[in-house]
Every structure is written in C-alpha cells, then in structure tokens.
Amino acid sequence: MSHPVVPSDTTTPTGGRIFHPKAAEPAPVTVVGKQAWLKNNLFSSPLNSAITLVLLALLGSFIPALADWLFISAHISGQTQDACTGDGACWVFIKVWIQPLMYGNYPDASLWRVNLSLILLGAVLSSPYWLPPKLRNKVDIMLLLAFPFMAIIILDGRLLGLEYVSTAYWGGFSLNLFLASASIILGMPLGFLWALGRRSNMPMARSICVVLIEFFRGVPVLALFFMGSVMLPLFFPEGTNVDKLLRVWIVLTLFMAGYMAEVYRGGFQAIPSGQYEASAAIGLSYWQTTLLVILPQVIKVSMPNILATSVMLFKNTTFLMIIGIFEILSTAQNALTNSNWLGGFSTEAYLFVAVIYWICCFSMSMVATRIERKLDTSHKS
Amino acid sequence: MTNGTRPTQPAGSAPAFYNNPRFRALFYQLLLVIGIGYLVFLIISNTLANMESRGIQTGFDFLSTTAGFDILMTLVDYDATHTYFDTFIVGLLNTILVGAIGIVLSTIIGFLMGVAYFSSNWLVQRLSVVYVEIFRNIPLLLQIFFWYFAVLAALPSARNSYSLGDAFFLNIRGLYLPKLISEPGAGLVYGSIVAAIIGIFALYRWAKRKQELEGVQLPVLRLSLALLIGLPLLATLLSGIPFTLDYPQLKGFNFRGGITVIPELMALAVALSIYTGAFIAEAVRAGIQAVPHGQTEAARSIGLKDSQIMKLIVVPQAMRVIVPMLNSEYQSLVKNSTLATAIGYPDLFTVFVGTSLNQTGQAIEIVFMTLAVYFAINMTISFTMNWFNSKVSLAERK
Amino acid sequence: MLKQVTMAATGLVLGLSMTAQAGTLEDVQKRGSVSCGVSTGLAGFSQKDEKGKWSGIDVDVCRAVAAAVLGDSDKVQYKPLTAKERFTALQSGEVDMLSRNTTWTLTRDVSLGLNFAGVNYYDGQGFMVSKSLGVSSVNDLDGAAVCIQAGTTTELNLADYFRAHGMKYTAITFDTSDQTRSGFESGRCDVLTSDQSQLYALRIGLKKPSSAMVLPEVISKEPLGPVVRQGDDAWFNVVKWSLAALIEAEFLNVTSSTASKLAKSGTPEQQRLLGNTGDAGSKLGLDAKWAYNIVSQVGNYSEVFERNVGSGSPLKIARGLNAQWNKGGIMYSNPIR
Secondary structure (H helix, E strand, O other): OOOOOOOOOOOOOOOOOOOOOOOOOOOOOOOOOOHHHHHHHHHOOOOHHHHHHHHHHHHHHHHHHHHHHHHHHOOOOOOHHHOOOOOOOOOHHHHHHHHHHEEEHOOOHHHHHHHHHHHHHHHHHHHHHHHOOHHHHHHHHHHHOOOOOOOOHHOOOOOOOOOOOOOHEEHHHHHHHHHHHHHHHHHHHHHHHHHHHHOOOOOHHHHHHHHHHHHHOOOOOOOOHHHHHHHHHHOOOOOOOHHHHHHHHHHHHHHHHHHHHHHHHHHHOOHHHHHHHHHHHOOHHHHHHHHHHHHHHHOOOOOOHHHHHHHHHHHHHHHHHHHHEEEHHHHHHHHHOOOOOOOHHHHHHHHHHHHHHHHHHHHHHHHHHHHHHHHHOOOOO | OOOOOOOOOOOOOOOOOOHHHHHHHHHHHHHHHHHHHHHHHHHHHHHHHHHHHHOOOOOHHHOOEOOOOOOOOOOOOOOOOOOOHHHHHHHHHHHHHHHHHHHHHHHHHHHHHHHHOOOOOHHHHHHHHHEEEEEEEEOOHHHHHHHHHHHHHHHHHHHHHHEEEOOEEEEOOEEEEEEEOOOOOOOHHHHHHHHHHHHHHHHHHHHHHHHHOOOOOOOHHHHHHHHHHHHHHHHHHOOOOOOOOOOOOOOOOEEOOOOEEEEHHHHHHHHHHHHHHHHHHHHHHHHHHHHOHHHHHHHOOOOOOOOHHHHHHHHHHHHHHHHHHHHHHHHHHHHHHHHHOOOOOHHHHHHHHHHHHHHHHHHHHHHHHHHHHHHHHHHHHHHHHHHHHHHHHHHHHO | HHHHHHHHHHHHHHHHOOOOOOOHHHHHHOOOOOOEEOOOOOOOOOOEEEOEEEEEEHHHHHHHHHHHHHHOOOEEEEEEEEEOOOOHHHHHOOEEEEEEEEEEOOOHHHHEEEEEOOOOEEEEEEEEHHHHHHHOOHHHHHOOEEEEEOOOOOOHHHHHHHHHHHOOEEEEEEOOOOHHHHHHHHHOOOOEEEEHHHHHHHHHHOHHHHEEEEEEOOOOOOEEEOOOEOOOOOHHHHHHHHHHHHHHHHHOOOOOHHHHHHHHHHOHHHHHHHHOOHHHHHHHHHOOOOHHHHHHHOOOOHHHHHHHHHOOOOOOOOOOOOOOHHHHHHHHEOOOO
C-alpha cells in the first residue's frame, strides 16, 4: 500500500503567463432554479411523481367549482332571501345576520360596551408586550384575574349606573370569546391549586384533588354542560336562581381547571428536585418556594400545553349550542329556523362560523409556536 | 399548609403546637374535609328537598319499564317493547362501536399524516401541514355537520346506488354489505382463527428468542399474515365452505338483508377520526422530531436501510413520546363521540340522556349512570395505554 | 387566595341571582318583567329576527301575560330553553312561565309539579313525503325510513302507530328542525314526521317546496299550551285568563284596532271584557284594563294566529282545529265574567 503522494498544488512556474480564472459557471439546472426545485421536491422518484400528479388532479377538480360557489356566482347585495337566486353562495344571509352572530341581541345603543370589553380583552392579553418590564409580573396577573369581573361589570352595567342588560341578551361570537377567556383565566389558578393538592403529602387533600381532576377530565364536556344547565338548579336551595350563563361559566372553569391540573402535573415532573432543595436551603417557606421558584418554571415548561388546552376550551364553547345558549353556532341555527329565512342556508352559516373559528384558533396556535420558541432556553444540540 | 421546617427554631425549646407541621397538616385537612362534607351534605339535602317539593320521582325503577320508542341502529335485539335498561345497553354498545372505529381510523390517519410531514415530496409535506392546521382548528361539531350534511348528502338515492358486483351498495341510506351466515361446520373455521392467533403469538416469541440467541431475523409479519389468512382458508375449504352470503336487495323503499352501515355512523366515525387524526399526526411529528438526529446518522453509518432505520431506530424511540399523547387523544375521542347527538347517531348520550331522559324526566339517575360509563371507558383506555407505555419505555432501557 | 376566590364567587352568585318568592305575581310586578321560557327557535311559534325581536304564537302568550300584569307587552324577558331543560327551568324558578310548544299530557300535569294553563294551539303529528314517492297515505309507508324531529312525544307516537298497523320503519332522529329538513331533503329518509304546524315550516324551507306534500293523516293529539308551577294559584289564574282573554276577544269580535272604541260603546260582554264594567281585573289582582291591554297591544287570537302562522306569515297554516268553536274548530274560552 504505497502510493506515491502527489501534492495537488505543485505547479511549475511558467514565466510571463498570467493566470485567468474562468468565470464562474451557473449552478447546474439540476441543483437550483425552478426546474430543479420541481424535480427534487415533486418528482424525485416515480412514486413521488405519481403522488404529485394525483394530488394536483384532485386539487384541480374541486378548486374551480369551490371558487365559483364561494365568489363568482355568490350573492351579496340585497336584504332578504329573495335576493339569492341561482346556485352560488348566499352571503346576504350572513350580511343580514352579522350583528346577532357577533354580538347576540345586545342593545344597539350599548354595543360600545361589548366592543370596549373586547378591546380590554385584547389589551389584557397583549399586556406583556406593552407594559414596562418593571411592572409586568404583578400588574399582568392582576389585570388577567380582574378581566372577567371587569367585563361582567361593563356588560351587565348596573354597577356603573349604565342601562342594565340581562345575560339573556348577551350572545354571538363575543360571548364565545368572553366565556372562553373568563374560564381560562380563572381555571388556570384553580387548576394550579388542584395540581398542588395532588402533589401534597396530606392524604385527604390529595384524594379530594385527584377525584376532582379525574372527574372533570374523564367526563364528556357535553355531559358537564348538561349538568350545569339541568341539574345544578336542583343542587341550590329551593327558590335560588343562579343565572344560566353563570352556571355555564362555573362548569367551564372547573373543566378547564381539571385539564390545567393535568398540564401542570407534567410541568411539575420536569422540575428537578434540586430546585426544591435549593429553595429550602435558602430558607424559603412552602408558599414562597411554590410561588416564586416552582410556579414560574412550571408555567414556562407547560406553556405549549396551556395554550393547546385553551384552544380546545375555546372550540368547546360551540357545544353550548346543545343547551340553548345563543353563542355563535346556536345563533346561526336560530337564524336558519327563522320563517323569513327558510331557504336552506346552512352551508353558508356553518362555513362562516368555521372560518371565524379557524382564524382565531390558527392564530392562537401560531402564538403558541412563537412563545414556545421564545421560551425555549434549553440547550439545543 | 406549611410543611417545610423552619430553620431558625432555637435549639432545645419545643415549637408551639400550632407551629408543628404535622398538627397543621392535620388541622387543615380536617378543615377541608369538614368544608367539603358540608358542601356535599348541602347539595344532597337541597336536591332531595327540591325533588320532594317538585314531585320528581327518584330511584331506578324506571329502568324496568317499557321504553316505547325505536332506535335506528342496535347491535343487540331491541324494539319499542324493550325496557329503558335495554336502551342503555343499546346506547352503550353503539358508543363503544364508534369509539373503537374512531380509535383505529384516527391512529392510521394520524400516523400516515405524521410521517408524511417528513416526506421528500413537497406537496405531500404541505398536505400534512395543511391537514393538521385545518382540522385541528375548526370545532368538531362543525366538522360533523360538514361530513354529514355536505359530503354524505351528496350520495345518490337508494334506487341509484353505487354498487360493486351486486353485493356492495353505497347510497344516502348507508353502506350495504353482504352478511356472512354460518352453517354447521363453521365452528372449525372459527377454531382455526383462534388457532392462528395463538400461533402468531408463539411465532413471535420464538422469533424473538431466535434473534436474541442467533441474531437471525425472521420475516415475522409475513409469516403471521400467512398464518392468519392461510389457516382459516384451509379450514373453510376442508369443511366444504360452511357459509352462505346474505346479499342486500332493494325491496320497496330500502335495501333489505345484509349488513347496513348507517351514514350517521360513517359521518361520525369519519369526523372523529379526521379531527383526532390531526392531533395524533401532531403527536407523531413531535415524537419523531424528539429522536435526536444522531440516532439516524449512527444507524445509517452502521449500514441500516432507510426503512430499517424508521422501524428499528426512530419509531421505537418516538413511541415513548407518542404513547402518552395517544392516551389522552383516545380519551377525548370517546368523550367527543357524545356529539353524535347533533346528527342523531344513537350513542349512549343520544339514546339515554336524550330520549330516555326526556321520557322519564329522571335527570339525576340517568346523568350519573352515563357519567359512570364514560368514566369507566376512559379508565379502561388509560390503563391499557399505560400498560402499553410501560412496554415501550422498558424497551428503551434495555 | 382560596378565600378571596370564594368571596368573589359568592359576591357574583348573589349579584347575578335573584331569589324567587312564593308569590310569582308580586315578584313579577316588583321586577317589572315577566320571565318567559320559549323555544330556542321554532318557526311561527317562537323565533328571533336579526334585530333580536321575538315573535310567534308562543311568544304572544308571554306578551299577553306581560300586558295583563304590567300593562306593557314588551316587558318580557325571553329565556330560550331546550326541550330537556324546560321543566327544570320552570321548577327552579328561572322562568315564571313556560310557553314553549309543550304538549299537555297527564304525566306532565300530574308528576312534574306543573299546571297547564290552557291550550294556545291544537297540533297533531303528521307526515310529509316527497311527491315522487307516489304515496298518498301513511299506510303505504311500510318499511320506510322516517326522519324525526326529536320531540318528547313524536318518537313514541310513531312507534305506537307503526306497531299498531303492523308496519316496519327505520327511525332517524335529529336534534333541530333545520337538521331534520336537511336529512329529508338529501334523501336520507322517505318521510318526515313532526307536529303538523312544523311540517308546513319545514316544507317551505325545502329548495323545491312543491316537490313535497303533507299526508292527510294526523296520528296524535298535541294540545300545546303555557305551563306554570303548581301551588301558585294566583299566578296560574293570571296566565290561564290572559290566554282566555285572547280567545274570548276573537269570539267577541274585538280586535286591536277596535278595542279602544268598543271598550266604551260595545256590547255589554265586550265592555266587561275590556274592563269598562265588572271587576274581573281586581279579582285577578290586576288592573281593570288587563284584557284591554292584551287586546290592544297583542291583538285577539285570530290576529295572533294569522300574523304568526296563518295567512299573514310564510307558513300559511289554515285555522282547522284552531278556529273558534262556532266556526268549525275547538278553540273555546270559558266566559270572562
């Protein structure tokens, strides 16, 4: 095995000759450019080509028909169902019903109160981005916890001396948003308490928390709503009458708490025991350790799951339709049974609701991904 | 609830009894128990008083009275003369059926779509992303409506069904399949199926030992398939084909005979599988991504083929991440199947909490029975998946 | 933390709840509104338009009671209820009365602690088929697939009827009327069954209403009426006689436009109804003008009927059983005197 080693850079100097580097050739078309991209990503093998062609054929067959129904033959002008003739979608239906779909039957003159609450919700949720860093931690949590009550006060109006608007008039998509955010906000701390109880070494507290968590996780949310709407009134003393929306809120909060407790449990498991030992070593009490050392880490670790659970709860607010609360989906169904709109617009109605939900949930999951990336301070290999 | 010890306690002097952590723990728990007990007592006494004053009947006597209504799909013998308890059983079986179908289908869809995310075909990879993002972010109720009212409603009427060789029919009323009717001698065939399954288990153990001892890999999957198909086929031929087929036939308004898969079941199963499949795909993707890339590289460097890398290296490690997520997805699938009530699939919730409750008005008994059932189903899933999880995580430590 | 949450929750419960007392009538007068349980959406009976305004035959009963008790038919708080929760809502005091197409049956009257205050619509279960099916009677429907709008009695009646006639059927039960119609329209079933009043609403909702027909048979009796809690006779009387006033006004030919004139110059019966003479109002614990308020603000039964389900509505339902007893129907009010 003795090959002569030939150094690659041995050149014999040739006097007077100047070295002209050749102009760089463009990369071969098989590596860059559209053609190469197509080849590498769509037609890299016979199987891949076949899959690509089948998928393209499928897309090509239904996209034009869909676009025609959605836009080209669709109707948008007019105020009654008579404006909709022909085959296209009838967006007149959505146009006429848009206010109930978004705001329920909240009185026209007071709509600003719903809008104010929505703006408040936006402001509270985005507060980590605009609050000065010094204030952030405490004010943030206070704002969050105060939001459901502020919203109720504004919407209800009695405490502020505004016109009283009973919960029977609240509805539409704003109600979905309020109910979901209010129960998420209150369910998070409650779930944390339950998760703590589950980890506690007091047997009674532990078993009570386990029962609570497993009950609210193991039972269909529809059954919970049903209990809230039909059975809870039987649990209260005779003659007391708790508002239906409040009952639903309680149910949703407990439901959220059960799921959050499970999410936190995963978070707790990720905290190294050294953290507890170190806090004990510097003399922190149980609550100091829990709130100042453990809680922030647990939240950080479980943030993606917290957001995923929140999205799930938000989607579940459509189930309220089944117990007769006028959130967006039941408002749509109610509109479909109105005797002036009996022309069968269910596709338009459900599509509208689906698109609204999709936009909200998709942006929530985008935010989740962003936060996940931002919070990810672990060492990546 | 303080149970950490205070480090500043002066030596020698015993702490006051109220600072004793054990006493405190006891005290707080006592307080909690009394509080909860009082609450429960209050709820029960209020409920009893309310039911008394409103003349609501209590007890489980209603279970043995005649229900008097019919149910669209029953897996056991049932008609309007049966009792409310029978409606409970019918609903329960239908719930289990749709749950089982949903779990199988969603797992298949989820794994396919999760793996598709790593496809080299750009279109397939995009398809996986679009699938997950669309179906994960739209409320399930709307998706059920979509499959039932938009997709299945486009099927033809009974008289213009799609058919396959006059044995299979698909129309708006459902999917009609020929039914297998066993005749004397079929016992041998059923026995051979059991024998094949036992044989597969034996084969699996034997192949594993052989591999551990000699390093020889047997084509277990192919051999088991051959066993599972070949043995019953042989038995059928030997016993002179002891089966007849009952073909569905169009009579009057509808098809009679054969097996009918109602469209409500199809729509619900499809909607549940596609919705849950999106979450499973996400779990599978996360699981595969959680396997360090070095594993793949190392596997490649010792000369494993791509398919072997997936099967032997990546998937077993990804399962550790995937299985706990599958557990909760399966449980949500079963819980979400209660949405059957929106399209009238006769599951436990529709039949029992819906019609039966409406007829009898005994909300408390019925709702608690239903809750107990869902709880039990979910516990079963949880135990099974935890057992499975312990299997896959043990494999990792070897 | 826990304590604060508990306190906040208690405050909220107290803030958003109200305690119903024994006398519903005094409660209503003090509160200034009638809390009325209605359907979440049933064409012609209780429906909400895009402005949030409720209308329908059932809704007009609520309005009549509000007009009688409070003098203003708009002082109603509508509580939309599903079929499952309606009785609980009434029993727990969440609503003062239920006017939600509820069939009057012995079981409900006797064992649920409720009282039916009369009948505002005589309905019956009927069938709608597609004309192309070539069926002219229910008895031709052996083996048919039947779409049912889940009601409380529809499924039972259907089972009884088909069993009594030795026919087989497949029942497909839907939750809402819109879903039932979609099911029928897509061909999932051959025939749709529901209360007759709803069949008309469902029929005009079809893409081609002329392609379907309602079969002549009615297989059940469905007297629909308002319901109140048992044991509160004063309130029971108010609801019962408010409904009666609607019917009596039609019998006496008093309409919303003629009420003010007839109150002074009408026949003795008209004047007594409208409170110019007699003391019916004070006996009920109401204003003397109670029935006048009902008729002038809500109208008489005929106006209510035609406006919501009859010739003035898209449903175009004929009076039939719901005509006055002297015009071929069975609507009959006990004398108000």
